[in-house]
Amino acid sequence: xxxxxxxxxxxxxxxxxxxxxxxxxxxxxxxxxxxxxxxxxxxxxxxxxxxxxxxxxxxxxxxxxxxxxxxxxxxxxxxxxxxxxxxxxxxxxxxxxxxxxxxxxxxxxxxxxxxx
Amino acid sequence: xxxxxxxxxxxxxxxxxxxxxxxxxxxxxxxxxxxxxxxxxxxxxxxxxxxxxxxxxxxxxxxxxxxxxxxxxxxxxxxxxxxxxxxxxxxxxxxxxxxxxxxxxxxxxxxxxxxx
Amino acid sequence: xxxxxxxxxxxxxxxxxxxxxxxxxxxxxxxxxxxxxxxxxxxxxxxxxxxxxxxxxxxxxxxxxxxxxxxxxxxxxxxxxxxxxxxxxxxxxxxxxxxxxxxxxxxxxxxxxxxx
Amino acid sequence: xxxxxxxxxxxxxxxxxxxxxxxxxxxxxxxxxxxxxxxxxxxxxxxxxxxxxxxxxxxxxxxxxxxxxxxxxxxxxxxxxxxxxxxxxxxxxxxxxxxxxxxxxxxxxxxxxxxx
Amino acid sequence: xxxxxxxxxxxxxxxxxxxxxxxxxxxxxxxxxxxxxxxxxxxxxxxxxxxxxxxxxxxxxxxxxxxxxxxxxxxxxxxxxxxxxxxxxxxxxxxxxxxxxxxxxxxxxxxxxxxx
Amino acid sequence: xxxxxxxxxxxxxxxxxxxxxxxxxxxxxxxxxxxxxxxxxxxxxxxxxxxxxxxxxxxxxxxxxxxxxxxxxxxxxxxxxxxxxxxxxxxxxxxxxxxxxxxxxxxxxxxxxxxx
Numbered sequence: 292x293x294x295x296x297x298x299x300x301x302x303x304x305x306x307x308x309x310x311x312x313x314x315x316x317x318x319x320x321x322x323x324x325x326x327x328x329x330x331x332x333x334x335x336x337x338x339x340x341x342x343x344x345x346x347x348x349x350x351x352x353x354x355x356x357x358x359x360x361x362x363x364x365x366x367x368x369x370x371x372x373x374x375x376x377x378x379x380x381x382x383x384x385x386x387x388x389x390x391x392x393x394x395x396x397x398x399x400x401x402x403x404x405x406x407x
Numbered sequence: 408x409x410x411x412x413x414x415x416x417x418x419x420x421x422x423x424x425x426x427x428x429x430x431x432x433x434x435x436x437x438x439x440x441x442x443x444x445x446x447x448x449x450x451x452x453x454x455x456x457x458x459x460x461x462x463x464x465x466x467x468x469x470x471x472x473x474x475x476x477x478x479x480x481x482x483x484x485x486x487x488x489x490x491x492x493x494x495x496x497x498x499x500x501x502x503x504x505x506x507x508x509x510x511x512x513x514x515x516x517x518x519x520x521x522x523x
Numbered sequence: 524x525x526x527x528x529x530x531x532x533x534x535x536x537x538x539x540x541x542x543x544x545x546x547x548x549x550x551x552x553x554x555x556x557x558x559x560x561x562x563x564x565x566x567x568x569x570x571x572x573x574x575x576x577x578x579x580x581x582x583x584x585x586x587x588x589x590x591x592x593x594x595x596x597x598x599x600x601x602x603x604x605x606x607x608x609x610x611x612x613x614x615x616x617x618x619x620x621x622x623x624x625x626x627x628x629x630x631x632x633x634x635x636x637x638x639x
Numbered sequence: 640x641x642x643x644x645x646x647x648x649x650x651x652x653x654x655x656x657x658x659x660x661x662x663x664x665x666x667x668x669x670x671x672x673x674x675x676x677x678x679x680x681x682x683x684x685x686x687x688x689x690x691x692x693x694x695x696x697x698x699x700x701x702x703x704x705x706x707x708x709x710x711x712x713x714x715x716x717x718x719x720x721x722x723x724x725x726x727x728x729x730x731x732x733x734x735x736x737x738x739x740x741x742x743x744x745x746x747x748x749x750x751x752x753x754x755x
Numbered sequence: 756x757x758x759x760x761x762x763x764x765x766x767x768x769x770x771x772x773x774x775x776x777x778x779x780x781x782x783x784x785x786x787x788x789x790x791x792x793x794x795x796x797x798x799x800x801x802x803x804x805x806x807x808x809x810x811x812x813x814x815x816x817x818x819x820x821x822x823x824x825x826x827x828x829x830x831x832x833x834x835x836x837x838x839x840x841x842x843x844x845x846x847x848x849x850x851x852x853x854x855x856x857x858x859x860x861x862x863x864x865x866x867x868x869x870x871x
Numbered sequence: 872x873x874x875x876x877x878x879x880x881x882x883x884x885x886x887x888x889x890x891x892x893x894x895x896x897x898x899x900x901x902x903x904x905x906x907x908x909x910x911x912x913x914x915x916x917x918x919x920x921x922x923x924x925x926x927x928x929x930x931x932x933x934x935x936x937x938x939x940x941x942x943x944x945x946x947x948x949x950x951x952x953x954x955x956x957x958x959x960x961x962x963x964x965x966x967x968x969x970x971x972x973x974x975x976x977x978x979x980x981x982x983x984x985x986x987x
Binding site for chain 3: 813845846847848851
């Protein structure tokens with residue numbers, strides 16, 4: 292049986308393709324900008340992924356959290372480092388963020404067991 | 408098999424009935440106001456549905472998005488016009504809105520295949 | 524078949540345990556603070572649970588709503604009183620809160636049928 | 640020199656009058672509902688004012704906070720009780736609420752020195 | 756003495772220039788996209804300005820509200836039409852939006868007295 | 872004449888002292904946790920300040936932005952690096968964040984002219 296994270300990956304990919312079947316230049320350009328914005332420039336890519344993760348946590352978007360968790364793990368951050376970043380999000384965003392920490396813990400279990 | 412949109416319609420109807428089994432006048436009055444507020448007055452109903460759609464997107468509520476998408480399609484807006492409205496929501500609300508665009512694209516696929 | 528509320532309870536418990544398998548002191552301390560904060564002090568526990576419920580509704584978090592609904596029912600509030608508190612949340616937070624009222628109505632049905 | 644709180648009262652009153660010079664039934668009805676909703680019914684008025692206060696804090700609206708603080712003081716809550724309610728808002732809403740606690744502390748200083 | 760709206764215009768202009776003294780391509784591109792996105796395409800510019808206004812109201816940003824109010828007045832919408840759009844924002848966003856309606860009423864007074 | 876940033880520093884300090892004249896343990900503990908949470912642990916203090924900055928931007932709190940900008944400058948980040956972090960916040964949070972970028976640009980002007 293597929294882990295929820297694999298379903299997320301599939302649905303995200305499929306959904307993005309459907310969104311991009313659009314004539315809206317605004318939508319297309321923001322998607323294109325989103326691909327560029329996390330690349331290393333004056334800040335390392337890793338730091339930028341943690342920024343994306345914390346933004347996603349305080350704004351409480353599970354899909355966005357999952358995406359940045361996967362990138363953060365790929366960038367080599369440890370579970371302890373990711374948890375430390377998530378602690379900042381919990382402090383700033385409050386206990387309303389807790390259900391998203393539960394979601395993240397479930398995703399991290401998958402990501403660390405499959406990327407080791 | 409039912410499309411997710413049909414399930415949404417059913418659960419929304421059933422849920423609203425359950426909410427209205429209440430003695431709270433505040434809840435009842437806001438529900439009643441909600442029925443009146445989108446009617447044509449000095450602005451066309453169609454414009455008001457797009458306003459409801461964009462508000463629902465930037466506040467990131469899938470059920471609310473689905474409801475206003477259905478109304479917008481009924482009011483005769485094309486896929487391109489709805490996407491253009493959604494582009495404004497994406498720009499103002501940021502990429503945190505993207506998962507809701509994926510949800511909307513899935514719903515629009517259903518709405519345009521069943522209303523043509 | 525289990526009611527959604529029982530699944531919520533199980534997943535919440537399991538998820539919290541997974542979150543607390545962390546070295547982050549910030550996360551641990553906020554979880555510990557969360558356990559203390561709703562106890563009776565100068566305000567009754569019941570009032571504080573209603574405060575948590577309204578905060579959860581206007582911030583639109585179903586898991587948080589479910590948790591405080593359960594506590595509010597345990598504290599002896601009637602359906603009418605809980606609805607009255609939820610009416611304040613709907614008024615302050617707007618119709619974007621409506622889908623969460625539908626969720627709450629479904630949970631309350633379970634909570635009152637199992638606590639009578 | 641007038642305290643900020645007195646200016647707030649004046650501007651709020653003046654602003655509400657200007658808003659109500661409108662033909663929008665939706666706006667008029669929500670203003671009218673807002674006047675009714677905090678009255679004692681199955682919950683005491685005091686509890687409802689605390690609910691409004693906590694909702695205002697987690698949604699981070701200083702004007703709304705000031706209004707409910709004034710009502711809470713009129714309902715006889717002590718500084719300790721109001722602080723306890725605000726503590727719940729801080730916990731649920733996170734440290735992003737802190738600047739609004741600073742605002743509230745400034746307002747409470749005025750309200751308790753002028754209502755004793 | 757200058758009306759608050761004139762100060763807003765001046766500070767907005769000055770602030771945008773300062774923001775654009777940046778090397779960040781992401782910031783520059785989003786500013787550039789923002790200039791394009793409200794132009795007439797499949798929807799009239801006027802409708803898009805109302806969409807921007809309602810998004811700004813429910814997200815509660817006075818500067819953004821002022822900008823779109825000015826554009827909406829320039830596009831020829833009447834006070835009644837703008838109020839009707841703002842009514843949708845109040846309904847969807849809740850009474851937490853009220854202080855922003857007060858701000859908007861103050862701005863509209865200026866905009867209609869200077870554009871007639 | 873004092874720069875707005877100096878006023879912010881003074882009012883923040885004064886306001887925090889007033890908030891801490893409280894009996895609420897929840898408030899006191901969160902303030903104490905806030906002092907600890909940004910210290911270097913498995914992530915450098917600098918990275919954590921950028922996380923706090925981005926969280927403050929997407930949640931749109933000027934006081935919080937100012938605080939983390941000051942810390943980020945003290946940690947040695949360049950204007951270009953801080954702008955790059957703010958670009959992520961703008962992308963994720965949308966153009967509703969723009970007024971806060973204007974505020975930040977004004978603060979950064981002060982911080983870089985006084986820390987060189």
